Amino acid sequence: MTTEHSKAAVQALNKIMELELAGVVKYTHYSLMVFGYNRIPIVSWLKGNATESLDHAYKAGELVTLLGGHPSLRIGSLLETERHDIGDILRESLEHETLALAAYYDLLKISTSTHPETNGVQSVLLEEYAREMIVQEEMHLDEVNKMLRKPGDIASFIQ
Secondary structure (H helix, E strand, O other): OOHHHHHHHHHHHHHHHHHHHHHHHHHHHHHHOOOOOOHHHHHHHHHHHHHHHHHHHHHHHHHHHHOOOOOOOOOOOOOOOOOOOHHHHHHHHHHHHHHHHHHHHHHHHHHHOOOHHHOOOOOHHHHHHHHHHHHHHHHHHHHHHHHHOOOOOOOOOOO
């Protein structure tokens, strides 16, 4: 991996780390704002997402240091919408996860950009990591998408 690509990868990984850390805060906040009959399973699901986001942030930070970079101390956007209906929370989650997915795709582009000395691959490690995380994020988006559907709806919520 060239120095130029390493710097780009560190930048992309730090963005991922910031987004995932924002996810920890958002999902924790959401879990505290759920009320009603279905509170227990929804809170459990949200707390699980917060833990998963922390794990993802940590992995990204480990890769930053592997590449000789410095992990960011910043955190992604944390706008409070004051909307705490479960549907609103899920739509905000969908938006957040879509941003995270785009960040992983950006890392994939960096890790697979053409480099003549490596037959076109910049970093198999980063490529595999990005692909694994893209799969996880796509599955999570699908989960949220299904939760946003009305019972009996087959069509995707995402248009």
